[in-house]
Amino acid sequence: MSRHSPILTMLLAVSTIALVFMLVAHSQISFEAAVRGLKIWWEVVFPSTLPFIVLSEVLMGLGVVHFFGVLLEPLMRPLFNVPGTGGFVIAMGFSSGYPVAAKLTTRLREQGNVTKAEGERLVAFTTTGDPLFVMGAVAIGFFHSEQMGIILSLTHYLSAVLLGILFRLHAPSATISKPLEKTRMALPIRALQAMHRARLADRRPFGKLMGDAVQSALTTLFMIGGFIIVFSVIIQLFQAIHLTAFIIQVLAFVLGPFGVPPALSQSIVSGLFEVTLGAQAASEAPAAVPIVWKAAIASAVLSWGGLSVHAQVASILSATDIRVMPYLIGRSIHALLAAVLTFILWGPLTSLAWLKEKSVPVFLPSTTGLTVSHWWDAFLYSGVIAVIGTSLLLLGSMLVRFLHSHKIR
Template sequence: MRYKPYIQTLLFAALSVLLVFCMIRFPQDSFHAALRGLKIWWDVVFPALLPFMILSEIMMGFGVVHFIGVLLEPLMRPLFKVPGTGGFVMAMGFSSGYPVGPKLATQLRQQKLVTRAEGERLVCFTSTTDPLFIFGAVAVGFFHDATLGITIAIANYVGALLVGIMLRFHDRRGQITSYTTDQNQPLLLRALQAMHRARLKERRPFGQLMGDAVMSSFQTLFVIGGFIIIFSVIIEFISMGAISIVLASILTTVLSLFQLPEDLSQVFVIGFFEVTQSMQYMSELNTPIGMEIKLAVASALVAWGGISVHAQVASIISSTDMRYKPYFIWKGIHAFIAGALAFLFWKPFQSLALFQFTLPAFAEQTPTGGLILTWNNFQHIGLFASLFLLGLALISYMIHLISKRRLNN
């Protein structure tokens, strides 16, 4: 369309003016919404992501990512059609949550360690929430039962892996990174050589590398904080006005076709933009809803992440040639799969005695209902990432030995 750019410009300008008008018209509501977003960022997001972002930057400088890349090549390449370095991105993304996966994938793309197609695949299936949010905020904070987090976590991570496998068919004609299939040298030796070469190529001294890692991590986290605060304000205005009523009425019609309570329409409207507030709204519903329905909705919205997270990801990948559109589409698919898996998994998991134990909370509740992080939380997240990477490495090494044996025969 000839006038499409002009229409988009006019639309964005009108929306920004409308937002400023609402902030002037409702200054008290705007202030409290912004304060709520700031509290979420400062209490949970900032301390949870900062250590992992800094450490991941340092590991990339020391060549650890190259070591993991060679080690995981036999697994990641045939399964997800991404280089072995994607295993590092997947482990850190699954354990640290939004938007660590896209951030690391962007860095790999900037260093030309992945192609555009491979980077888009990584961004789509490694962008998940973290165990801290699932167990601490959703399961303990809102549902008051840590064992329910098992169903949501497994549904989300299994769903992400299934999406990763399906993403093999994304941009099938896109370029792929070159890789060696030399079976003469041991896999571990090749991994060590790749790490050594990367370390020699990195000419920054340790002090500069550490400083750059801190500066880059702080910059990314402040951008994330800005998105969280502004979307908290936007959600407040949407829930106050006619937009929420119109969207909720449309969703009510759709939900009635599946014989679901109409009160869930407001949960979906809020969850489309931001997950945390939708979980709180659902926990306060007076309408009797089956736990399998609640878990399915919660799992789907957690997998979706909200437009707030989508805006963060779009901002992070904008420095590369990777596109946002595939992320939007595949996160919708991930949400559907995660919701369906949570609905199917809940009853079997509840009937297994194995899952009837008390889980340590990933976050402790304050007397006012908030969440705080303790040293135990970082131990849980670090252990999760380490065990995940170790498991991937063992599976990859077994695949390597099997393929080597076949070649020798």
């Protein structure tokens, strides 16, 4: 159905009016859901996302994105069919979580550093959860297991990389951004020169750059907070009118022949709308459900991201010509890949001795009962993943450059 269709206009109008009536009929539930969404945004999303958005804006103003663009060009082109600047989006997106990658991709598109097709490829596989959320909130907070955090992280980020390789085939005949000019100058020197030229071209003093970065970050976070609150209310309203229960029954009937335990239908439906609720529901499934199924659904939910995140990404991308549909297709494939990888890697990973030591459950009363040591472990794991990922990208780029310079095929 075209977005210009009068039928779509009528459906949107009727749906909005129905939501208004539900808000009036269930005003208390709506208020409590809005407060809950506001609390999640203020206590979790705002403090965890603000520093990353501010720093990413500052780094772009200082030309660091151009440094990555030159340094990672030999790796990003053949692997993901995006320019080297995509390496910066990967590093920041994987370490800071959704929807920071969409924000950075939009900025790159506005600056002309990526084409429309390259932006669609980039945002499709770099929109992921951050390691602190995956390991701290989901693994330790919901599943009470550090081992689960390592498994979820590996399946989540590895499937994202596989999705990026797969998505290099997206729009193969589309135009590409200008490749690097061939020169005998060493690649690191060229990267430093590109960073210096970009900083001079920006012309903003550091104080102005910081102020603009904070202002842009706050604007983005207020938008994110609005979506979180709205979808929190919508989810509670659907539960109040028993629409969620109906969808769960239908889903259990459809997925039953595929071997999916019916008890996990609740987590799938919750994760369809909001990633945190879906992951929590998967961890709270009955004990009769195999733990590998719980992990697979949780990994799929993390990779899907939820309609709330999709609405945030769509709002951010609306400032450019980057389409949302390739992103949604990428989220679906990412969820499927993550679930399949969980089943593939479950046996080998759980058999490792050093992981068995982390498999002892640490039963906690709730997510608010996490100790400082658990959060510190999750933070360390986040830093390790970010450092290792960036180092692998840099080493891979240098290796490709070395092989190319010596004409090794």
